[in-house]
Every structure is written in structure tokens, then in C-alpha cells.
Amino acid sequence: MPHFTNKKIIVLLVGTILLVALISFSLRDRQNATLPEQFIKDSVGLAQSIVAKPANYITGIFQNIQSLLNTYEENQRLKTRLEDFAVLQAEVNTLKSENEQLRELLNNEDSLRDYEPLRATVIARNPDQWEEKIIINKGSSHGVEKNMAVITTKGLIGKISLVTPFTSEVELLYTNNPNFRVSAVVQSEKNVAYGLIEGYDEERNELILKRIDSSLEINKGDKVVTSGLGGIFPKGILIGEITEVTTEDFGLTKMAYIKPAADFSMLEKVIVAKRSATVIDGSDGEGTNADLTNNTGIPGEGEEE
Numbered sequence: 001m002p003h004f005t006n007k008k009i010i011v012l013l014v015g016t017i018l019l020v021a022l023i024s025f026s027l028r029d030r031q032n033a034t035l036p037e038q039f040i041k042d043s044v045g046l047a048q049s050i051v052a053k054p055a056n057y058i059t060g061i062f063q064n065i066q067s068l069l070n071t072y073e074e075n076q077r078l079k080t081r082l083e084d085f086a087v088l089q090a091e092v093n094t095l096k097s098e099n100e101q102l103r104e105l106l107n108n109e110d111s112l113r114d115y116e117p118l119r120a121t122v123i124a125r126n127p128d129q130w131e132e133k134i135i136i137n138k139g140s141s142h143g144v145e146k147n148m149a150v151i152t153t154k155g156l157i158g159k160i161s162l163v164t165p166f167t168s169e170v171e172l173l174y175t176n177n178p179n180f181r182v183s184a185v186v187q188s189e190k191n192v193a194y195g196l197i198e199g200y201d202e203e204r205n206e207l208i209l210k211r212i213d214s215s216l217e218i219n220k221g222d223k224v225v226t227s228g229l230g231g232i233f234p235k236g237i238l239i240g241e242i243t244e245v246t247t248e249d250f251g252l253t254k255m256a257y258i259k260p261a262a263d264f265s266m267l268e269k270v271i272v273a274k275r276s277a278t279v280i281d282g283s284d285g286e287g288t289n290a291d292l293t294n295n296t297g298i299p300g301e302g303e304e305e
Contacts (some may be wrong), residue, residue, distance in 0.1 A: 115149075115234050115273040118142060122267045123167070131174040134158075134267055139166040147232050149273040155238035155261035156182070156226060157270065168272070173207055173239075174200050174264060183229040184209060184239055186218045186256070193218050194227060197239065197258070204257060207240060212254040218245055224258050234273050 124135035138144050140163045148160045150170045162169035171180060182197035186209070193216040195209045209224060222242045228235025240258040248255045 115275060116143075118144065118272040118274050120150075120168075120270050120272055122270060125267075131264065132172055132176065133161070134170045134172065136168050136170060136270060136272070137166070138272060139164045139168050141165045143274050144168045144272055145275070148275065149226075149233040149237070151234075151237055151271050151273065152262045152267065152269070154263065155240065156233065157262045157264065157267065159232060160272065170270070172264060173197065173260065182233060182239070183227040184224050185227045186212070186216075186242065187223045187225060188216070188218050189222075191216050195224075195254075195256070197224075201257060204243075206243060207258040207260060209242075209256040209258050210248065210253070212256065214247065214252055214254050216254070218242060218254065218256060220244060224256075231275070 118138060120136040120138040122134050123137045126133060126135075136150075144160060144163055146160050146163055149156065150158050150160060156173065158170045158172040158175070160168050161171035171177065173180075173182070176199070178199065180199075184195050184197050186193040186195065193212050195212040197207050198210050200207045212218060220242055224239045224242060226233040226235060226237040226239060238261045240260040242256045243259050244257045246255050247253070
């Protein structure tokens with residue numbers, strides 16, 4: 001029995017010595033691994049590779065999904081910001097346009113002289129009379145009266161034809177009313193020529209200036225403004241520009257086609273020229289051509305404007 005115990009101790013000691021030797025051998029600095037080490041390392045590496053590839057593939061899929069979700073969320077945020085920017089840009093453009101219009105309206109007030117400018121907004125337009133009449137948001141309660149002139153930042157557009165307490169109807173220069181006339185002056189370099197705006201040419205979409213003295217020289221490109229005669233339209237309001245000059249009445253008078261300065265298709269802000277002084281009304285809007293004032297011999301005076 002003691003002999004068996006001693007043998008076990010000897011085996012244990014030898015095993016311990018071998019184990020220590022193997023540990024010392026494996027821990028020392030070596031250039032090459034032993035065959036057992038190579039086998040173990042290769043086996044472990046192969047097992048890790050087999051396990052790692054599917055794991056990395058699955059991990060990549062989840063990463064791609066997360067990246068797509070993040071991209072989608074960022075895209076939605078950018079779209080929302082773009083929509084907000086578009087709305088803001090539209091508001092800025094609208095405010096800018098309104099600001100420019102108001103500046104031009106203020107600049108035009110200096111030319112109204114004996115008239116009190118009343119700003120108004122176009123609120124309606126009859127499709128059947130698109131080129132003839134508009135409705136504005138100012139009426140008799142604001143001091144608007146029939147036959148008051150209406151202008152824009154670009155020039156003359158017409159006059160008040162009907163008034164209610166809170167709205168007014170504006171008859172435009174493009175009207176087919178044969179009694180609608182505007183006394184005008186051609187601003188030529190050589191002379192001043194008076195005439196009357198009487199109707200318009202539908203094919204040319206231009207106003208017609210008649211009764212111009214044939215002895216006066218007027219040319220294409222000359223500016224045409226209101227004369228101020230009759231007391232309805234303020235003096236010096238731009239009407240348009242001459243595009244062609246012809247003769248009428250067997251050469252006794254001249255006629256000119258006028259391209260309007262105002263854009264009649266885009267009427268938004270307008271000015272009503274409220275008369276602040278007593279004026280002579282030479283209107284013949286009731287269908288008569290009678291001269292209701294003392295005619296001074298100047299074309300257009302005493303005619304309906």
C-alpha cells in the first residue's frame with residue numbers, strides 16, 4: 001500500500017514537471033508554432049471563420065436597414081424643411097411684390113395734384129366683361145363717386161362707372177362703350193398734340209387715339225398722357241405709347257394706335273383719384289354728345305372722359 005502511494009506521488013511530480021516544461025516552452029519567444037499548436041489554431045480559426053461570416057452578414061443587413069431608416073427619416077425632415085422653405089419663399093415674394101406696388105403707388109401720388117389718392121384692391125372680374133369692367137373694394141362710404149379716375153402704378157386704366165356703399169365698378173379703357181372718351185396729349189419732341197382716346201382695336205389689342213391735328217407731327221414711340229381737361233382724369237397720367245400713326249377724315253386729322261402702359265390682365269392694386277376740389281363735369285355718359293361746358297376750342301374739352 002505505501003509502495004502504491006509513492007508511485008502516485010512520483011507520477012504526479014513527473015506530470016507537473018512536464019506541464020511546467022510545456023508551459024515554459026509555449027511561452028518562450030518562438031518564430032514557428034509546433035504542429036499541435038498549428039492544428040489547434042487552424043481548427044479554431046476555421047471554426048471562427050465559419051461562425052463569423054454569417055454573423056457579419058446578418059449584422060451588415062441590420063446595419064443597412066438601420067442606415068436606410070435613418071436616410072428615410074432624414075429625407076422626410078429635409079422634405080418638410082423644403083416645403084416650409086417654399087411656403088416662406090412664396091410669402092417673401094408676395095410681400096416683395098406688394099411692397100414694390102405700394103412704393104410705386106406712393107410715387108404716383110405726387111402726380112395727382114388736386115386729387116386725393118384712395119388705394120383700393122380689385123376683388124372681382126366678370127368673365128363676360130373681362131376686358132371692360134372690374135370691381136374694387138371701395139365705395140361711396142369711402143368717398144368714391146361716379147366718373148372718378150382709376151389708375152395703377154403703370155398708368156391709367158379707366159374710371160368709376162357704378163358705386164355702391166362698399167364696392168365700385170370700374171369701366172376700363174378697353175370698353176366698347178362709344179361714349180367713353182379720354183382727353184389725351186401726345187408728348188412729342190417737336191410739339192404737343194391733343195387728341196381723344198375713343199375705343200380700341202380688338203385685333204391689335206390697342207387703344208385708338210383720334211382727332212389729332214394733321215399739321216402736328218407725331219411718331220411711333222411717343223408717350224401719350226392724360227391732358228387733365230374736363231376735370232375727371234388727373235393731368236399727366238401715362239396712358240401708353242404710340243405704335244402706329246395713320247390719317248383719317250380725308251387727311252384732315254390723324255389717328256394713332258396706342259399700346260397701354262398698364263397691364264389690364266394683372267390688375268390687383270389700384271388708386272381712385274378722389275376729387276378734392278369742385279370740377280366741371282363735361283360728361284355725356286347718358287348717351288348725348290351735347291357739350292355741357294364752354295368749349296375753349298381745345299380738342300377733348302367738354303367731351304366725356
